[in-house]
Amino acid sequence: MRIVxxxxxxxxKGTQAERLIETYAMAHxxxxxxxxxxxxxxxxxxxxxxxYMSAGELVPDEIIVAIIAERLTQPDCDGGYLLxxxxxxxxxxxxxxxxxxxxxxxxxxxxxxxxxxxxxxxRLAGRGRADDTPDVIRQRLVAYRKQTEPLLDxxxxxxxxxxIDGLGSIDEIFQRAKAVLDEFAG
Ligand code: ADP
Numbered sequence: 001m002r003i004v005x006x007x008x009x010x011x012x013k014g015t016q017a018e019r020l021i022e023t024y025a026m027a028h029x030x031x032x033x034x035x036x037x038x039x040x041x042x043x044x045x046x047x048x049x050x051x052y053m054s055a056g057e058l059v060p061d062e063i064i065v066a067i068i069a070e071r072l073t074q075p076d077c078d079g080g081y082l083l084x085x086x087x088x089x090x091x092x093x094x095x096x097x098x099x100x101x102x103x104x105x106x107x108x109x110x111x112x113x114x115x116x117x118x119x120x121x122x123r124l125a126g127r128g129r130a131d132d133t134p135d136v137i138r139q140r141l142v143a144y145r146k147q148t149e150p151l152l153d154x155x156x157x158x159x160x161x162x163x164i165d166g167l168g169s170i171d172e173i174f175q176r177a178k179a180v181l182d183e184f185a186g
Contacts, residue, residue, distance in 0.1 A: 001024060001108050001181065001184050003081070003083065004083045004087070004155070006148070007166060008115060008117070014032075019174050026079065027074075027081040028084060029077075029083050056143065058143050064092060072103075088148045090154060109180065111164065114164065114165055121137060124140075164177055
């Protein structure tokens with residue numbers, strides 16, 4: 001299965017992603033994790049990305065698209081993957097479509113985790129990650145609304161979008177996600 005997992009910051013994507021990749025034995029491709037690892041290792045890409053991440057802004061498309069293009073060539077992706085945090089802009093989605101068309105491996109489904117914005121701020125402010133100051137949180141929510149939300153129409157137009165309610169217990173939300181993904185699991 002090839003899945004895009006989409007949802008605003010603070011929606012609980014990371015928690016659900018961990019359970020989903022275990023359940024369906026998929027590779028977990030989290031661009032947030034990749035960028036944080038690059039930043040901690042102080043690579044050139046990591047240091048460049050850090051400037052954007054610590055401001056709550058999106059890292060430029062060409063950087064992130066290059067990271068994903070490289071990652072998709074690794075053999076563990078052959079068995080399927082969950083893209084978590086990518087794509088986040090229409091340009092990234094178009095680049096992904098082009099890459100996958102070339103490989104002949106289209107996406108199966110785009111799963112949206114829906115959480116109202118007022119709930120997100122509370123959750124993010126309570127999380128205490130280094131990039132979770134109020135200003136940065138607000139900026140990340142703005143970036144989601146302006147740059148990432150348009151992807152919902154994009155994928156809905158491709159008949160790939162499925163949305164689930166992100167309010168409830170971790171287990172309830174997992175069951176909702178599983179109900180959708182079971183339709184595609186071969
Ligand atoms: P969140 O907790 O907001 O879901 P992530 O852990 O996915 O965030 O990503 C953290 C930061 O890394 C983002 O705020 C952004 O700066 C950067 N980032 C991650 N993925 C992307 C992407 N696909 N395009 C641009 N920037 C990205």
